[in-house]
Amino acid sequence: MQAFIQSVLDLGAPIVVGLIIFILGLVVRAKVSRALSAAITLGVAFSGVSLVVGYLVGGIAPAGEAMIKRTGIELTALDFGWTAGAAITWAWQYAVFMFPVQIGINLIMLALGWTRCLNVDMWNVWGKIFMAALVQDMTGNVIAAWALAGVWIVLELKSADLTEKQVQHLTGIPGVSCPHLILFDNIILTPVDWLLDRIPGLDKIKTDPQALREKIGFLGENHFIGFILGLLIALIGGFDLKSMLATALVGATGLTLLPKVAAMFMEALAPIQEAAAEFMKSRFPGRSFSIGLDWPFLAGLPTLWTAAILLIPVLLLFSVILPGNRVLPFGSILLIESTIGTVILAKNDLVRTWIFAVLISITRFYTATIFAASITKLSQITGVFQAPEGFSTYTWLGMSYMNWVMLKLADLFSGRGIVVGLVVLVVMAGCIYMWWKEMSKREAALAAEEAAAGITMGFGA
């Protein structure tokens, strides 16, 4: 039996995961042809991401290497953006078990009335897999990895509850909430928000995010970003004009194609996503709850995009001046990871969103530096990518600090780093307390406003 399992695992991650997707497809009663199509699409997604990343590395690495040699700045971890991160996670050996864990915890919490959020977003299961895979790799403690994934899922649901009315009022969409890990940023930024409230004149600054977006929005498009960054790295590396333009085009091509091939992961998962969502909804007919969605329904806020574009120069500066940073920002240079959650805490104010984004981005540089070696190792084990030549490692700049918090807690579980672990625990508890109080206050105020106006943004009673 063991020999059989081993020989299946030896087929390599893309084939094994494809096989699991095929079986899962049959379990949720998709047609055989449909399940087979999903399995092959997944394989195409794996090969596609691997192909594009290989191409990108081949084109950018020589320029990056030249830049490092010429300037002496040691940015040896190339940032590939979240698409590459998501690709590795699906190849983790325990990845698919995260679906039943998330669904199970959610249903139990709904049944007990501990949350109002019914999370139908099966895509972002990968965020938990990513954390668990890294924590397991760095601590060797698989039990801690799963326990912390559980904590993470609970925290996401509570975060969705505590921002439900706020996101509904910001977007004008009734009945939804956002159980996305990106909203964790607001936990450690709540004390900063408290401080900003005490700076006189800050809320007097008036801006027009939409008008700004009309002017500079094109800078946020992937092909522009890739081209300009490629050009910049080659320029600093001392390349001639011809090689500079060639490198720029590789950057533009890579960043344009990566999301397109990554979309195939979702295409493969779509039947399972739909079946899981239907299954969950059928368990709670007629109950009053909010439907938890992935973040893009927030994307209509121009503030989010404008703040991310205004963050780009800061990120380039940070990459050079932050002591100990190793990350060369590339795939995540339009770091909307730093503006999606913070725009809620900032109540859609551009100045505040930008200040929050600048501060939280510092945690991202260090988190991405710390996890770079492990991310690189995982990608090699799973065979999704080869090690980038010229760069010793690669990473994802958009990673949440919460991954680091979980790493320190896993160490604490394992009896190592007791002092650091306890400090992290106490600081997080303090921040969570402040955040919980502030968010509850805001939710109550909006609920009272709705009651006064005689409307409701939620479903049911």
Place this chain on the structure above:
Amino acid sequence: MQKRKVIFVACGSGVASSETAAYKLRNLLKERKLDADVVVVDFRRLRSIAKQADILVHIAPNDPTEYGIPKVNGVPFLTGMGLNQVMDEIEKLVKS
């Protein structure tokens, strides 16, 4: 015989939410025996390419930008609430 309509489904990255909504939309179009091309696109590119489509299914309906084509709320494809209503809207646009 009128031209086959092109429907853009847009979300923040053109990866997850839009792909989920597009999957649902393709199935529902088939159910209603409607013929249209469903294309998933990245939000940030909409301004430059929206004119290539006839209908925009938008995951972020509160986006203040006008793209010059009819805009349909895409959130019901994710939540399932009010789905029939937006499908009626799309059916009318596809047949127009």
